[in-house]
Amino acid sequence: MANLADRIEEYIRQILAGAEEGFILLQRGTLANIFSCAPSQINYVLDTRFTVERGFLVESRRGGGGYLRIMRLEINPDGLIQHAMRQLIGDSLSQERAYGLLERLYEEAILTLREREIMKAILAREGLGGIQPGQDIIRARLMKRMLTTLCREDLE
Amino acid sequence: MANLADRIEEYIRQILAGAEEGFILLQRGTLANIFSCAPSQINYVLDTRFTVERGFLVESRRGGGGYLRIMRLEINPDGLIQHAMRQLIGDSLSQERAYGLLERLYEEAILTLREREIMKAILAREGLGGIQPGQDIIRARLMKRMLTTLCREDLE
């Protein structure tokens, strides 16, 4: 059931979890070799799974001695929500990015599982389908409202 | 009586009954193969038999490694959530009624304070303002989706 992309993601997360410094260095070719796949598959995994919304930053370098540098973004929990709203949400938000962000907030223990699932139910395409003006606009608005609510001091 | 749809339903129920987690993962193609039928027949069964009203929720994923995820909902017909759901069927929902409902669910300890506030933020007039088709319609839809989520057995 677990496809290649998921297995590669798992592998990278594993290594990252064991990294003292919060980042790891990998080589694309080596990784592709380990999983016997096309090198560009690694890019696909990085592009879809190790996104900023999910709390990762990827840098790379080409040429001899090239590498991939994958970082976990550590932000203090207090600032995380505000940061998310400013940097990541904006006026329009796709389901993919919304889900990535919720995943991240859950991993940081800012949301409970139930809270995350409630929010996913709302922000899903099926939930906001057929809406005017544009579901990405509404999604951004609702996400901000929910996160703002969680920042209220009386909810600590 | 033992038509194809009924037999497929029975098969899925059987597997689901043995699932600790309250959900199962299946593949549409595999299932269609087992019963030598068109894949869309599986959708027919899911659409007619594994509905929210009957206590199930279905999610899916396309593409390589795709699946169907069929979840059981905890259903107690006299429960507050079920009562609320019945009222929402085919209905529209004002902010006042929505808030009232959330209040009761909180008092009955079905919702945490945070959950209640998240849901209020979503269902508020300011949240759904300027939306087409009609904010009361959308509010009912979103409320139903949230309540359904709360019934998922895998969130216990």
Add this chain to the structure above:
DNA sequence: GGGTGTAAGGTCAAAGAAGGTCATAAAGTC
């Protein structure tokens, strides 16, 4: 310092692998 060879990683389009939808045919039911 400027070629140039080699060793990385990047991009993008197309093929493949799922599941979804909808109109229509077939089978039951009354």
Add this chain to the structure above:
DNA sequence: GACTTTATGACCTTCTTTGACCTTACACCC
């Protein structure tokens, strides 16, 4: 015979995987 439920097939959308081709960095040589 009319209505409802079930079943199929053609066509669509989404997600994954691959491969051909491109760009960047370094090393080495002259």
